[in-house]
Amino acid sequence: MASTTAAAETPRLRPSKPTGFLSWVATTDHKRIGILYFWTVLAFFFIGGVESSLIRAQLAQAELSVLTPEIYNQMFTMHGITMVFLVVMPFAAAFFNYLLPLMIGARDVAFPRLNAFSYWFYLFGGIFLYSSFFLGGAPNGSWVGYAPLSTNAVSNMAFYAVGIQILGVSSLASAINFIVTIINMRAPGMTFMRMPMFVWMTLTTSFLLLFAVPIIAVALFMLQFDAVFNAQFFQPASGGDPILYQHLFWLFGHPEVYIMILPAMGIVSEVMPTFSRKPLFGYAAMAFAGAAIGFIGFGVWAHHMFTSAIGPVPRSAFAVATMFIAVPTGIKIFNWVFTMWGGRIRFTTAMLFSVGFVSMFTIGGLSGVMHAIVPHNAQQHDTYFVVAHFHYVLFGGALFGLISGVYYWFPKVTGRLMNEKLGKVHFWTWLFGFNLTFGPMHMSGLLGQPRRTAVLPGELGATVELYNLLSSLGVVVLAISASIFLYNLIRSIRSGEASGDDPWDARTIEWMTATPPKHHNFDVIPVVTSRDEFWHRKYAESEEGIPVAVPVGASVDEESDAGHDEHIHMPDPSLWPAIHTLGVLPLGYGLVYANWLLVGIGAVWMVAGMFGWIIEPLAEGDDDEPAVAGAAAH
Amino acid sequence: MSTTGGTAAETAEHEEHAGHHPTPQEYVRIALILAALTALEVSTYYFEFGAAAIPLLIALMVIKFVMVAGFFMHLRFDTKLFGRFMYTGLGFAVVLYTATLLIFVVDANQ
Amino acid sequence: MTRKHLTADGGTGGASGRGRRRARRFVPLAGLAVLLAACSGEQNALAPAGPFAQGPQDLIVWVFGIAVVVFVLVQGLILYTSWRYRRREGDDSMPEQVHGNTKLEIVWTLIPAMILAAIAVPTVQLIFEQMDEPEGDVLTVEVIGHRWWFEYYYPDYDIYTANEMAIPTDMPVRLEMTATDLARSPDLGVIHSFWIPRLAGKQDLVPGHTTYLNLQADEPGRYLGQCAEYCGLSHVNMRARVVAMEMADFETWVAEQQAPAAVPAAGTLEARGRELFGDLGARQACASCHQVWEGEGLRGPAQGPDLTHLWSREEFAGAIHDLTPENLRAWLADPNSMKPMQYEVNGIGMPNLNLTDDELDALTAYLETLD
């Protein structure tokens, strides 16, 4: 290995200092982008949590007036949007970014600058959405934005239409990036069936995004043109049909919920084997089930419309399709349990969150199957029973899985361990607070409490009031718990115990390289010969199938590892993605306020930025990007 | 990331494919066929084709689509993966939107 | 209209009879539901009071039972595994590296699939049963969702009313529903959902579509409900009531509603109120939005609730306030303070007409005569 960091040797015209503000703005390093995602997500999670706290404060008792209805409606709308589009999805993107290249043995993603572009679009999209608070009020038409209500100017939903559109572009770009990276950038020997399960789930999620995002894009364009430019897509007065919006939204919306859960499932599938010291049970079935969930997930959208204007035939068809999603999901649940079965389970915080995921997600899944009983869905729909369902799958599922991932990979990112004692306090308070908040909602929902109501109607009775009070108390526990987490996070970054390269005795190749990983990830790209490559380099199997540690370096012929490149060529930082992306702000405001001047400025800005991007070589020293394939272009 | 290794493999592939790529003359011939098909399409506007018109138009559309994708976009010569991607997208679109429109039709009298 | 006698297996009545019998078989599971029902308010999905609510209830109780079993099994398995295979202090041994088991995979694919198939069949049957138009004598009511109140029109009797829907007991009611009729309202029409949990599940009201819902009450009573599809600012204040009464009472109610409104004797305060109702000078007259039908001309729909027999109702303004003279006066003085609306920005709801105290007295007095 001659030079590991080509960067240090080449003089450059662009921000080349490895630290400082500008180095973050210009970074094209997937790891740094992952970290940017993570902190942005935390900030938005805090905001979304504050919004939900206000919601719960208002609903703590019947007929309170902590919030006016105007504010309340903005709160639950922004809470939903924030948690879905600005927290869970980008949280998953943070993991994809940081881990994907490390897990498949690549030096970066296929299109590093496009990757930066995705992040900036995400950030500006979030800022754009939140700027609405200072520009006459936030959107208040709910996160599903049903037309024609949302085409009404007082709903402020133009911000929603444009804001989500921006976030969609970000997601679509990452999806393409990750698909290409997985298909094209795997280390030698890393066949599809040797990929870590997390990579499989990333691939499935990316395909879901790829096919779902364009649909919502169309729905949002229509919504926005109805709202701002008087188009007639959903205006019943002229023959437009509001049901079309519902179809388009849920054609996206249901795949979207699996977009949110599959990454968490991938994380759990990495954590469980490591801490059970066993390989993932039923690897092929797991990969297949994930793909099946994604696939069937495209065919169940109308289960959100069971009480809408659709007839008995579609109701029946979608009911059946919906129920059968439980089959592949069940496969996953049982395979996780059997991964633990017979293992030597170490209950670290990461493992606790993963087990918590399996347990809590099952509850949410079962209430999901109850939703699919169409005749009774008419009682459950738009009540807190649904709110309970989706918080169990989203919070108890997605968020538990993602937090498990934070504890698990924290040492990889920082070289330090998170405090386990605080971690366990965090877990148990989190589990308790979560169930206290959302468990009672099952009951209040069945007792008839509708969702999206700005006050808790007193006529619902004392029982419902009690449940609501419990829910509100749960948020207090959650807030304390979240603060513990944050404290642990910051403290451990500063002064956590050093972790070494492989603190968990892990199985996958991201743990083979230095911790924290160098800019180019691997000095030598490993040649992969089996699933759980790293584990097989550490352990041989005795005749009874029991692993025996092998002396370091003995098992694998280091020479066989590929990539003895003389110079590892990393893409240089670039300011263009950030510059280019900035143009989306004038463009967005222009569209919201029907101001063609702003639209023009934004468009020209972005086109100019695009040319700057294209003209700038990927890496300094190349007079141009390489003529041949395989390069990280774009 | 590094492209050093790729050069050889890629150029080899290029050469291997080069033979299969149509020549400019062939491209022109394909374009002429496309033009003729278009003329046939437009003729449905001028002449009465009766019940055959719609199936005919759809068939022509599909043929034109496949020809452009196959020859001009090199799907016939490139790796199968690209074609699979495209037809997956197309398939998803056709199935999902047909189902959606069917729901509207089924409920027209509901 | 003749009163229909219910037999154990005739028509919709049969459905209810069957439903009750089926319910009894699941007493242990239904127990929980009943327990909860007993100690709660009237807007309660767990306390069905008619066949169209009973059917879904019976089905879900059964499914809930399955869910409980799956829940116990899965959680039990998780807990057992976690406990049994936890790593013990000082144990550094390695487990056998098991990669999977095809037989097990097949088992846990097929069993859930079979369970779900077993749930799917009755679900699909009931979907059709619930949506089909009931046979025999049926009362039809048209429901129109406005921001933010429900309007009811009885096509057989030419009756308009709001917030409270009167129905006879033991007879299926077929609701034909849609959202705002644009010809008479600045409300561009948004989606609402009509939901009386004890009588039937909800069904959306979609502008441009007609949707249908069947409901039926077994016992007389006042059944609470509410708009269940988010429809903007005062979504929560868009409540619904169904008042079920014996057939004889219902017939009386119909007759009263069909009668024209009383005209107060000239010179009284009420008569002054009646004049103001039709003419507020420069301000918009009540009559431009509300109808008080006095027997002449067409009895047509208006922009706001029909007030011909206002005082026959117990609640008003989306059924969020008791209809008392004090409340009504407060409403007329400043509608927005009683219920958030968007008249200024959107033309939706009732405007504040800046009525003087005298005018308020007269109008309130007049409206009280409209029983």
Added chain:
Amino acid sequence: MTAVAPSTSMGLDSRKLGMWTFLASEFLFFGAFVSAYLLYIDETNGGPGIEIFDIPFTSVSSFVLLMSSLTMVLAHNSHVRGDLRRMRLWTLATAGQGMVFLGGQVYEFTVFYREGLDLTQSPFASSFFFLTGFHGAHVAIGVLLLLGLYSLSLTGKVKVGQDVKTEMVGLYWHFVDIIWVIIFTVVYLIPELRV
């Protein structure tokens, strides 16, 4: 798949793979517009409907767009053969035809607008303008890409041997063309049979 250290595990060009991935998703984008159009084809709200189409005119511009695919592929072919001069020529020809198509569309829209069909007239009008308009936007972006390709090849940024760049632009361009193949049939010709 045990590769002999190629730079990519499938031996594919990432950029092309990325473009194809993107195009796959575009089908769902245009599919939604087509569905809306089909749903609303009769919802004219008293305004003009499909009878307003000028089939001969649209046929000509469709034909121009179709033929631009030929010049596009010829540009790529020239680039592969290392003939940058011809490549530039064909690229410009393609962009020119694209602009003719766009000009036709602008003209068509203006005529329709004068005859009372504008975005706010009816669901039919909205969905027609959206479908064809978004296609037009794609064409416009394609023209920009072509002109970019042209000028970059002049400045030496696009070189002999870098025909993947031309191919990428070409893939996009052909895609826009096949979408129009569908639109022309589904939006114009088939409905017109009923008039």
